[in-house]
Amino acid sequence: SQKIEQNSEALNIQEGKTATLTCNYTNYSPAYLQWYRQDPGRGPVFLLLIRENEKEKRKERLKVTFDTTLKQSLFHITASQPADSATYLCALTDSWGKLQFGAGTQVVVTP
Amino acid sequence: EAGVVQSPRYKIIEKKQPVAFWCNPISGHNTLYWYLQNLGQGPELLIRYENEEAVDDSQLPKDRFSAERLKGVDSTLKIQPAELGDSAVYLCASSLGSAGPTDTQYFGPGTRLTVL
Numbered sequence: 318s319q320k321i322e323q324n325s326e327a328l329n330i331q332e333g334k335t336a337t338l339t340c341n342y343t344n345y346s347p348a349y350l351q352w353y354r355q356d357p358g359r360g361p362v363f364l365l366l367i368r369e370n371e372k373e374k375r376k377e378r379l380k381v382t383f384d385t386t387l388k389q390s391l392f393h394i395t396a397s398q399p400a401d402s403a404t405y406l407c408a409l410t411d412s413w414g415k416l417q418f419g420a421g422t423q424v425v426v427t428p
Numbered sequence: 429e430a431g432v433v434q435s436p437r438y439k440i441i442e443k444k445q446p447v448a449f450w451c452n453p454i455s456g457h458n459t460l461y462w463y464l465q466n467l468g469q470g471p472e473l474l475i476r477y478e479n480e481e482a483v484d485d486s487q488l489p490k491d492r493f494s495a496e497r498l499k500g501v502d503s504t505l506k507i508q509p510a511e512l513g514d515s516a517v518y519l520c521a522s523s524l525g526s527a528g529p530t531d532t533q534y535f536g537p538g539t540r541l542t543v544l
Contacts, residue, residue, distance in 0.1 A: 321470075348529055360432070360519050360535025361471065406470050414529035415484065418470025 319345045321419040323407060329425045336394040338422045340407035343388060345417070347409035350383050350390050355404045355421065365392075366410075397426045430454070432536035434520050440542045446508035449539045453501065453522030460497055461533060462505050463519040471519055471535075477503065478525060507541075515543045 322341045330336045340350070349368055353361035367374045367383045367390070374381045380393040394401050406421040433452040441447050453460050458479050463471035474493065476484040479500040488495065492511070497503040507514055517538040523531035 359537050360521070362535070363532045366530060366532075408470070410529055412529055413484075414531055415473065415476075416471075416533070418472070420469050 319343070319409075319417065321345075321407065321409060321417060323405075323419040324422045325420065327423040327425055329427065330397055332398060332426055332428050334397055336397050336401070336424050336426070338392040338405055338407075338424070340390040340392065340419055341388060342409055345388075345409055346385075348412045349410035350381075351408045351410055351416065352379075352381055352390075352392050353406040353408060353418075355406060361406055361418075364405075394424070397424075399426045399428055402426050432520055432522055432534055434518075434536040434539055436539055437537065438540050438542075440544065441510055442544050443512055444509040446506065447510050447541060448507075449505045449518050449520075449541075451503045451505070451520030451536060453503070453520070454534055456524065457522035457534070458500070458525035459523045459531065460503050461521040461523075462495060462503070463521065463535075465517040465519055465538070467516075474505070510541075510543045512543050515541055517541070 320343045351366045352364045355361045365376050365381045367381050378395045382391045402425050404421040404423045406418050408416040408418045435450050460477040462474040465471045475488045475495050477497045495505045517540050519538045521533040521535045523533045
């Protein structure tokens with residue numbers, strides 16, 4: 318069966334450092350991979366989408382890599398700020414646009 | 429521009445009671461989604477609408493769950509009767525429907541359901 322794994326333990330990081338999150342998947346060949354941010358009591362907010370033929374995508378302080386051979390995506394937040402504290406979800410997307418989410422990783426950025 | 433609106437935000441009911449959730453998508457968005465999110469988990473798709481048509485309801489437990497999207501705008505998700513295991517957050521999302529699989533989905537704040 319399809320499986321998406323994200324670090325279940327919260328990532329505690331000091332302000333200014335780079336946070337790196339991992340998303341691994343098995344038994345799936347996604348056309349795209351997306352990353353979302355979710356704050357408590359709110360719905361997920363789209364951050365980035367990367368295609369299967371793209372190795373890397375950047376948006377401001379965010380960087381996503383996608384390795385279809387390793388079946389892994391890495392999500393980086395550079396120069397992290399306390400406002401970056403949230404849960405980050407990866408979502409595999411098939412060619413029809415159907416999303417399958419991972420459980421998410423909580424990031425806590427301390428001043 | 430207003431985002432996806434959901435109501436109620438919170439609902440507490442006793443098991444075996446019916447419950448309904450309402451969603452108003454972003455204006456002009458043709459595609460509407462209902463997701464279920466359990467604590468500590470990611471959202472799981474229940475049903476997807478393209479205008480009025482339910483194009484993917486394979487994950488909707490049809491024995492107790494039903495949904496409708498009349499006139500291709502607002503949508504209602506109903507559970508009857510509710511069970512203890514239905515306690516979760518029910519999220520509604522919408523997208524333009526024009527970009528195919530790369531359509532950005534915009535989520536509402538969700539309805540937190542507690543079944544006692």
